[in-house]
Amino acid sequence: MTRNEVRNCSRHALLGKAIRALLLSTMLAAPVVSAGADEIKPLRLCADPTNLPFSSDDPGKPGLYLEIGQAVAQKLGRPVSTTWYKSYFGKRTVRETLLSKQCDAMVGLPLVDDFMGPAVIFSKPIAHEGYALIGAKDRKLTGIDDLRGLRVAVQYQSTPQNLLALRDEIRKVTVLSPDEGMTALEQGKVDVAFIWAPVAGWLNKTAYNDKYQLVPTEGAGLLWETAIGFAKASGALRDEVDGVLPSLQSDISALFAKYGVPNGAAIKFGQANQAAQAKEPVTVGQVTSDKPVQTAAAGGGDVKAGRELFNGTCAHCHGPDAVQAERKIDLRLLKKRYADDMESTYWKTVHDGRPAKGMPAWKDVYSDDELKNVYSYLLTVQGASD
Template identity: 60%
Template sequence: MPATHLDKRTTSRTTWTHASIPTLAVILSLAAPAFRAGADEIKPLRLCADPTNLPFSSDNASMPGFYLELGQALGKALGRPVAYNWYKSYFGKRTVRVTLLGKQCDAMIGLPLSEDFMGPAVIFSKPLITEAYVLVSAKDGKVSSIDDLKGKRVAVQFLSTPQNLLAQLDEIEKVTVLSPEEGMKVLDQGKADVAFIWGPVAGWLNKTEYGDRYAIQSTEGLGLSWISAVGFAKTSIELRDQVDAALPSLETTIAGLIAKYGFPTDRPVKFNAAPTATKHAFLPASQALPIVLAQLTTVAAATPEAVSAGREVFNGTCAHCHGPDAVQSERRIDLRLLNRRYGDDMRETYWKTVHEGRPSKGMPAWNEVFTDEQLDNVYAYLLTLQTPSN
């Protein structure tokens, strides 16, 4: 969940949306008799939420965050009180497994609407909003393309898509930061000319801490933007359908929350082209396959179907270390460079590594986890991503 920037310790507790249970009782006592009669049967809508993750969520009742305020509106539309299971989302998919899939809550707002996210275990509502990385700059120096970044100092988040995108552009000076907060800070201190950071947080900080003095340009492209939605366990189809039915009535509420929390709403700039040397790495696998195989040893298993299956295994298992779709700025674990490193020995090196692992470097052996056919599919997929040798 790329939108989170959190502590490394977890907490897990449930609290009511209202200030206290007695307060809730007073509110319910004022409701219509029919509602009061069935109050004992109405179960709260339990939402997974991070207590310290503004502008998305907070356990501060005076500033609960976009997701929590939307959750409150959903609860009202469904006629259900709202309760929260607090859990730090620093752990990404682990958070989803522990809370949502662990039946500690009924829904989680703000998950990426993607078939690649948690596979079939999670189902999604209709789209909520698009979230993206943004380029933050002085208002008189607005950036509209990658070319506008040449010769500039650009603050980029560590291990992010922007860092990977700019990694091989030597004409851009990269200033590595660990968070959007740090990116805004170095920009404000004059240590960077542009910050390429997570948009919702940048917009929130620009609105609340920097007096709206910076221009914010949204981006879109592979790994730069995605649609967020409400996520549910796959068994919660009925609740998902109820939420979908309620969302159209909340369009005005959502628009108001977008403005309140400073989420960028400008028209995004498309970043579709990578540097020339790695351009094919950003093509769909079906297009990249003939380009790369023309330069490498032909592999019989490298059919479009095998490539697709290999991509699924790779992103579900290997992306944790090597990056989604193998986009990785750390050259020592950048699998797009396998052909450059090993040449004719690439296949043999790959096979030995996935079968035996490299325990001293944290690389496990996968031969008892995946079949040889699956590992062949991953290899076929990696072939489509190789940077051609010079």
């Protein structure tokens, strides 16, 4: 073989090695690209780690809402991840998880018009939740008249407490929680408990061996629909979830039964007490006020709409109806604090927020017209704490 032939063979050998190396590197890289393209994002659920029967970080007892979320994710063909946050912060929990894009969906939010304003959108209803009468299984519990002469446990500042307020023939025993109401029933201190049904049902199943009957009640402030909540920018995900919910209804009903939460027919309740209800003060959150709601425009906005939006979104930090004992976040002092700069300070704060102090920016959540309504409402409460 000549020297030129040797050179040509060497060139061919090197070229062959280069081609094989290129093919090998392409084969190795291909699965990585494919995996990235086909990766399925998890459905991120907001949940409380210690809030049975609704949710728990115990894999053996994940809770009603978490299991519903898992069933939805399975239908969508998506894995699940969980963002844990204590739910006793109420609407602040929604703001700091769902509205802060820490999670995608929150199961079990009340499907009511004034819940977090337009910032939260909802799926189709998944169930009904509310208050129930709990008593011995042989006791007749078909309406308010069956409570005459009985001792009835009612939760502090709840609809049942207001409903029975003027019924002198019913002895009311105030309790602070469903747990306390069930304990009073078990200890014979009351004859009936008129308390929050989901927790009462869970306790009846797990702590009292289904000893008591639970009768869901229906009436103003007693029963409402619940749904899955999403941030308003997640309309496409909401529509996906709505598409699979009808096929999950039997599974959801089974989960309610599993956790002892009543989800059946409710008795009409409260109609007999219309006169008493008409005399009751207006209750917002934990604050009771006899003061009429102002509806006239102030500051160019709708005061009534502003109050509803304020109590739905801002009240968890600044207090229902802006009643707040902590002066630095008492919005009834804005005029006193900022004088002629009150309006400009308000707009800068709600538009840009004060992240270092826990105040989010609302300009991408609410329109300026909606924020103007809130400002108009705040004008009506200035000086109320002086």
